[in-house]
Structures are given as structure tokens and as C-alpha cells.
Amino acid sequence: MQAILLTATGSPDVLVPGEVPAPRPQAGELLIRTEAIPVLFPETMLRSGAFPLPVQFPIVFGTQAAGVVIEAGAGADTTLLGQRVLVSSNTFGTYAEQVSVPAQIAVRIPDNLSSVDAAAVTMSASVALPLLETAKLTGTETVLIEAAGTGVGAYLTQLAKEFGAARVIATAGDPEKAEQARGFGADVVIDHSVPDWTNHLRETLGGATLDVVFDSIGGESALALLDLMTPLRGRMLGYGFLSGTAAQVSTMDLIMRGLTFIGCSGPDWLAGVAAARREALERAAAGSITPLVDRVLPLDQAAQAHRLLADRVAKGTVVLTPANP
Template sequence: MQAILLTGTGAPDVLVAGDVPAPTPGPGEILLRTEAIPVLFPETMLRSGAFPLPVEFPIVFGTQAAGVIIAVGAGVDAALIGQRVLVGSNTFGTYAEKVVVPADIATRIPDAVSSVDAAAVGMSGSVALRLLEAAKLTGTETILVEAAATGIGAYLTQLAKEYGAARVIATAGGPEKAEQARGFGADTVIDHLDPEWPQRLRESLDGATLDVVFDSIGGESALALLDLMTPLRGRMLGYGFLSGAAAQVTTMDLIMRGLTFVGCSGPDWLAGVAAARGEALERVAAGSISPLVDRVLPLDQAAHAHQLLADRAAKGTIVLQPVISHS
């Protein structure tokens, strides 16, 4: 079968299409014929070497996929065969025509939701739901959503007022993405490509403060935001670092301002995100989440997809689709 091999860490060209043996489900596992494979920003970080990968190269890359169950291992109900599901993998292997994963991590895709839309929403929509629950918005608060035009930020912006945000301020990169963020429900949009964007944000607040910051940019800008937050009850939820570095915030920075920083990562956090996949997909079926698909590319263009993300050229999730084969 065709798969995308990570041959080492580095630029997108370390992703190479190749032929590998099709996997076979063992006890408690399912075999999925993939129909839609999302290209996720954390995958680009892993590919680049930003985080150490304790693996021997080459490996079949990828962490999520949507598709049809075509076989099951011992102990798994055969009635699952033919169902469309969304799966995640902690051991990679999803950039492929067929994927084996434990049956208990599969989330059924509602009939009204396409596999492409399920792949697009699976991670980002689930993270957004968990972030909004963790924020505990009160219905009166002003929030900041960074990178609100795409990915997690876009779903946060779509859902924020339902979850209790009174005013949604967003950042986005450039006029086109700013307009997209407004369409998702942002009341005010700041261009974070402007190096002085925290100052532009201060001006837009006009003396008001931020009660909640959903921080996906990290780096030095996170520190600059602390003086714009509401003393004693302001909280920053850190879940990404588009800047290339985690939020440069110390405990003393928080203590002196009476603020809270919530780190949204780690095994327990990720387990909660995985548990939210079903709700995210049901919201797509119900129309309360609009999936963001930038484009659909053949599986063998995975390296190109990673380059597009590196260039910040995508306005939604890039989805890979295998060419149908009989291997």
C-alpha cells in the first residue's frame, strides 16, 4: 500500500511517498481504509525536529485519519465493519491507505458528516471544546482568541459566545484572514503580523481588560498581554506556540498581577480532547460548527501540504486523500 514515510527530521522534503506492507489488525484492533487524513500543525513541529522523536526512521507518519473499517481483530465486534470512523494514533501511521488502531479509540462519524469534514474538525474542534470548558466563561467577559481565522482559533471564535463570552477580540494574519475571523463572530480583529500588535490591542480595549486569553502564539507576546488582563481573575490558557516558543511567562509574572496560567497539554489533557471528538462531530452534523477545509490533496503530496502550512498559506485544514488501490 502507499504510505508517507518520515525519513528523518527537517524540512518538508523528509516526507517521502513509498510502498509498505498493509497492516493486519491484532486482538482488540480495527483496520481502517482511510478516506481523509488531516495535516495538523503539531505534525509539522514533530517533522521539523522541534520536539524529539524517540523512533527509528523511517516511520509511516501521521496522527489522525477518517475512513471505513474493513476488518477487525479478535475480540472486536464484526458489526463494526463498514462503519466510518475518526481515529487518532499515538504511534503514528495514519498517512497511509490503511491504518490499524485499537478499536476503543475510534469515534463514529455521523452519516450527515463527510469524511473530509470529520478529518478537518476532529482535532481542532475537539481542542476548542475542551478549551472553552476549561475557561469557565461567565457570560460577561471579554476574551482574546489568537489566530482566530484557522484551526482551533476559528472553532473557538465560532463557539465562544455560546459558551459565555460577551466580547470576542481576535487576532489574525492579514486582511483576508481578519475578514474570515469576523465572519466567525469576532467583534474586533487585530493583525498579529504587525510586530506592535499588543499595542494595537491595548488601543482597541480603550481601558477595558481581557478576562480570558486563548494563547496559541506563545513567545514574548504572551508576556506583553499580561498587563492587559483583568487583575485577580484574568486567566491565560496556553495551548500552542505558533511563534516557535512556549509563552515566555514566569510564575512571578503571574503572581505580581494576580493572574492564572492554565497549561493545556499532557496525557490527561489529550485524553479529554479525544473524548470530545464525538461532540465535535455531532456539532458539525447539527450545524453549530462549520468545518474549515482549505483544500484536498492526494496522499503523495504530503510534503507539499507541510510546506503550505509552513508558509502560513492555508485558510483551513489541508486534507490528504489516498488514491484508491487494491493492495
């Protein structure tokens, strides 16, 4: 079968199409014929070498896929045969025409949701939902959502007022993404591509403060935001570092302002993200969130998909499709 091999860490060119043996489902596993494979930002970080990969190269890359269950291993749920499911793999292997995964991680895709939309929405929306639940918005608060035009930020923006935001201030890196954020419910959008964007935010607030910050940029801007947050009850949820580094915020920075920083990562956090996948798919099927698909590319163009994400030009998820789904 065709698959995309990660031959080393480095530039997108380390992703190479190749032929590998088709997997066989072991006990408790399901064999999936993939139909849509999302290219995820964390995958680009792993591919680049930003995080260590304790594997021997080459490996079949990829962590999520949507497709049809075509075989069940011993003890696996046979009622899923012929059903479309979304799967996530901790051991990679999803950039391929077929993938075998533990049956318990398969989430059935609603009938009225396409495999491409399911692949596009699941990762980012299933992060946004626990972020909003953790924030515990009160219905009267002003929130800042960074990088709100795409990815997790776009789904946060779509859902923030439902979860209790009174005013949504968003950031985006270009006019098209800013317009997309406005369409998803942002009241104001700030351009975070300019160096002094936090000063523009201060002017926009006009003396008001931020009650909740959903921080996906990290870096030094996170520290600059602390002085714009509501003393004693302001909270920052850190879940990303698009700047290249995590939020440069110390304990003393928070203590002196009476603020809370909530780190949204680690095994327990990821378990909550996994648990939210079903709700993400159901919401997309019901229309309460809009899946963001930038484009659909053939599987053998995985390297190009990674370039699009690295260059920050994608306005949604880039989805790969096998030649013979």
C-alpha cells in the first residue's frame, strides 16, 4: 500500500511517498481504510525535530485519520465493520491507505458529516471544547483569543459566546484570517503580526481589562498581556507556542498581579481532549461549529501540506486523501 515515510527529522522534504506492507489487525484492533487524513500542526513540530522522536527511521508518519472499518481483530467490536470512524494513533502510521489501531480509540463519524470535514474538525475542536470548559466563563467576561482565524482559535471563537463570553477580542496574522475571525463571532480583531500588537490591544480595551486569555502564541507577548488582565480573577490558559517558545511568564509575575496561569498540556489534559472528540464530531454534524478545510491534497503531497502549514498560509486544515480510498 502507499504510505508517507518520515525518513529523518528536518524540512518537509523528509516526508517521502513509498510502498509498505498493509497492516494486519491484532487482537482488539480495527483495520481502517483511510479516506481523509488531517495534517496537524503538532505533526509539523515532530517532523521538524522540535520534539525528540524515540523511533528508528523510516516510519509511516501521521497521527489521525478518518476512514471505513474493513476488518476487526479478535475481540474487537464487529458492529463497527463498514462504519466510518475517526482514529488517533500514539504510534503514528496514519499517513497511509490503511491503518490498524486499538478499537477503543475509534469514534464513529455521524452519517451526515463527510470524512473530510470529520478529519478537519476533530483535532482543533476537541482542544477548544475543554479549553472553554476549563475557563469557566461567567457570561459577563471579556476574553482574548489568539490566532482566531484558523485552528483551535477559530473553534474557540465560534463557541466562546455560547460558553459565556460577553465580549470576544481576537488576534489574527493577516486580513483574510481577521475577516474569518469576525465571521465566527469576534467583536474586535487585532493584527498580531505587528511587533507592538499588545499596545494596540491596550488602546482597544480603553481602560477595560481581559478576564480570560487563550494563549496559543506564548513567548514574550504573554508577559505583556498580564498588565491588561483583570487583577485577582484574570486567568490565562496556555496551550500553544506559535512564537516558538512557551509563555515567558514566571510565578512572581502572576503573584504580583493576582493572576492565574493554567497550563493545558500533559497526559491528563490530552485524555480530556480525546474524550471531547465525539462531541466535536456531533457539533460539526449538527452545524453548531463550522469545519475549516483549507484544501484537499493527494496523499503523496504530504510534504507540500507541511510546507503550507510551516509558511502559515493555510486558512484551515489541509487534508490528505489516498489515491484509492
